[in-house]
Amino acid sequence: MLICPKCNHQVPDDAKYCEFCGVRFLPVEEGSETAESQATTVLTSDMKTGFYANDNQYQQDFSKEFQPQATPYANQNFQYQSNQNMNQRPMYSQAPVSQLKTDRSFIKTLLLSMITFGIYALITYGSITDDVNLVCSKYDGKKSMNYFLLIFIVTPLTFGIASLVWFNNICQRIGNELKRRQIAYEFGSKDFWLWGILGSIIIVGPFVFAHKFFTAVNMMNEDYNIKG
Numbered sequence: 001m002l003i004c005p006k007c008n009h010q011v012p013d014d015a016k017y018c019e020f021c022g023v024r025f026l027p028v029e030e031g032s033e034t035a036e037s038q039a040t041t042v043l044t045s046d047m048k049t050g051f052y053a054n055d056n057q058y059q060q061d062f063s064k065e066f067q068p069q070a071t072p073y074a075n076q077n078f079q080y081q082s083n084q085n086m087n088q089r090p091m092y093s094q095a096p097v098s099q100l101k102t103d104r105s106f107i108k109t110l111l112l113s114m115i116t117f118g119i120y121a122l123i124t125y126g127s128i129t130d131d132v133n134l135v136c137s138k139y140d141g142k143k144s145m146n147y148f149l150l151i152f153i154v155t156p157l158t159f160g161i162a163s164l165v166w167f168n169n170i171c172q173r174i175g176n177e178l179k180r181r182q183i184a185y186e187f188g189s190k191d192f193w194l195w196g197i198l199g200s201i202i203i204v205g206p207f208v209f210a211h212k213f214f215t216a217v218n219m220m221n222e223d224y225n226i227k228g
Helices: 055-066 074-088 106-115 119-140 147-157 161-180 189-202 205-227
Strands: none
Touching (some): 119 161, 161 189
């Protein structure tokens, strides 16, 4: 029996290669001492056949030939995971084009309106109209009427009906946007009719509506400033 010089397993005397590690044996030259001393390992690969002077050279080439190489898909897996995480996030059309006000207060608006004879309230509601159109129009495709045009022209011509319709619509738009952005705050046109109109019977109703209105706008603007 021959002993394989690589794996030290016994193989038949007439074996041409080791059935355990796969190395091939050269024929024993005449005058040699033993078959083991003359055996030279050759890599049994379809792509490579050659002689090796020592074990270190064989180990290096054998490792290159048979050890698994680094997969070229590692970066692709990372990219896929990154894209998968991005798909789980809420998608928005673009970054904020401007930073909207998030500190509007009903008390502040009321006091300054009393000092300025209502001018501050007109400016505040006018700017809120612009904010709602900026944030919501690209999603709901609607546009609320300019507040100054509403107060000075349309409302007198419609005997106040236009103002009711305007508040109903803009409150509903704000409420829908809060839901679309998954903001945990209940607001909508029902708040206008419940507190702003029917609440007038208990006097404090319109004040409650105004507070909810400003709070909803501030929360919508704050989310827009972060996500767009």
